[in-house]
Amino acid sequence: MKPVPKTSMATLCLSGEMMNKLEAIARAGFEGVEIFVDDLQSSGLSPRAVGDRCRELGLTVMALQPFRDAEALPSDLHRKMLDDANRQFDTLADLGGDFLLACSTTREDASSESERAAETLNDLAMLAAEREMRVGYEALAWGRHVFDYRDAWQIVQQADHPALSLVLDSYHILARELELETLATIPGDRIGLVQLADSPLPRGQDLQSLSRHRRAFPGDGELPLERFLTALDQTGYQGPLSLEIFSDALAVMPTGMAALQGKHALESLRASKK
Structure with a gap:
């Protein structure tokens, strides 16, 4: 069995072309990578080519993300969602990964009932299991009905499927x-x-706008990431810590420099917990 990567970076953190991003992430010493759907689509590259390059670089594809509006939709849209998910599982298979990250819905026509959310996520998890894939469910801070990790955890428990787990993002929580x-x-x-992502304290700012433009590497913002990791330690979590930083500043920073800066920030945060 392969060891589980301890550090990962999302391609969305970096500027430049997809292959340059992957090479920079690997050179910086990350063991895993999250493939951002928008980056993959804009690259013009096939998922198989991207997956092959990840393997050449020794990078584990930790996740394909985001899969939007996965839960609690009306029946016709729910069926379409499952069809869309099947296509994403095809992409994951070509990438060599097995984890699809699903974000809480922002749609107005989604049901507010947690039972409906759990039922529909169970359907998605069943589909994932048939494909030997997994799904992670994340509460967006601006989700329509689910914007709190505690509600997302309740829904994951209600769905009660081994292929469904919870995704925790420090920004959305802190x-x-x-x-x-x-x-x-x-x-x-x-x-x-x-x-993991840092940011300035919101101070009344729109959380989605702040998230999209002003996230920061750990230690470059004001969020209490050490308290977050202290709580995480108590769970016994053994998986990777992955940087997911949307940032206008990083969008213009040289690709390799940003990857190295991110790795240093992540290692500094981990060291502060020892």
């Missing part, structure tokens, strides 16, 4: 100033992925 005591009680083996 920018909303959510308590971390509940996080510390979640079994680590039910957490599929942990994403």
